[in-house]
Amino acid sequence: MDTDDFSEPDFSDGFRSDFESLLSWRRDVRHFRKDPVPDDVLERLLELADRAPSVGNSQPWRIVRVDDPERRAGVIQIHEEANREASAAYGTSEKAEAYRKLKLAGLREAPVHLAVFVDPDPEQGHGLGRATMPETLAYSAVGMIQTLWLAARIEGVGLGWVSILDPVRIGCILDVNPSWSFIAYLCLGYPEKNYDTPELERKRWQARTPLSDRILKR
């Protein structure tokens, strides 16, 4: 069932320019309004994200929608513990006080919580492409998350990726298959405000640097 190339889409200059805006306005959101994201919007976003590429076409991501208040409270608790430890590691350095002032997650306010795992040995894909680099399964899940991030922003929905968590304990709290690897905990909802610069840049934690520092030739 090949579709031949004469039917491929041609993207307009207007689309190019809007796509560039999308990349600039896609931010990690930690300040959410509490009003819900309609189910049909969330389903559409997940359908779009699910079109991301995956190694061997394995689609190894497993997405857990976390609604139960007790499980959410458990996630908040392990985030707070991990954040206290991370904060302590800055000691009394110049960065320590700055760290403590940052808001690093919107877990209490965000109406939607999604936890993303990968199946480390999915039958789908028949093992193709991952023999020497099994981590490509996790990488496929991240491509799905980045697609979700962009798709959400188009609908005005913000996403925040919470990584200050103990991955093993998240699997226990959510009672998923113990063989699965935890990739990311995502908060989604409508942002309180929208910005085109990263929060960590606005709060003077870390600004972006020129791309040329990251390119080599060989």
Next chain:
Amino acid sequence: MDTDDFSEPDFSDGFRSDFESLLSWRRDVRHFRKDPVPDDVLERLLELADRAPSVGNSQPWRIVRVDDPERRAGVIQIHEEANREASAAYGTSEKAEAYRKLKLAGLREAPVHLAVFVDPDPEQGHGLGRATMPETLAYSAVGMIQTLWLAARIEGVGLGWVSILDPVRIGCILDVNPSWSFIAYLCLGYPEKNYDTPELERKRWQARTPLSDRILKR
């Protein structure tokens, strides 16, 4: 320098529909024409990809443009070795013959080769967000690659992710900082044909499956 939310972009229905097309037509490409990708196009694509989110705003990706014919030949050799091993692992199974017929990389034809690494302990970002999950540095690089994949497709440029490689040997061939972790080897160029279904689906290796199989509620 906060930009307030009243200036945020509003994405039109036309943009939404074109973005959906972009996700459908973004394919892993293994069949490239040999004509070059102009330098200004490649630079623009990398600038767009570089706007991807990163843990702690660390921008940990390091992008190596590989032009030297001897280094390219070395990469092709280690791909062929890894592919022979992967092929042998299917033994005489039903999938073995099918595997051998697949074209899994366009390394010989693609005009642009990029290798992506991450710095495992970048100063940028001051360690924020990665104490419990250091793998978020690699995940940031993958978000950059997925952004590049989409940006490239808008310009008609195809990208193929080659993962059938020994990651340690790639670092040696490219003579990069030995502390860096190898994430992906990317081929870019204009595709011979364009498709809206994955090559592995067209070649009956693995079709996509319904999203509902990958969603859980807790």
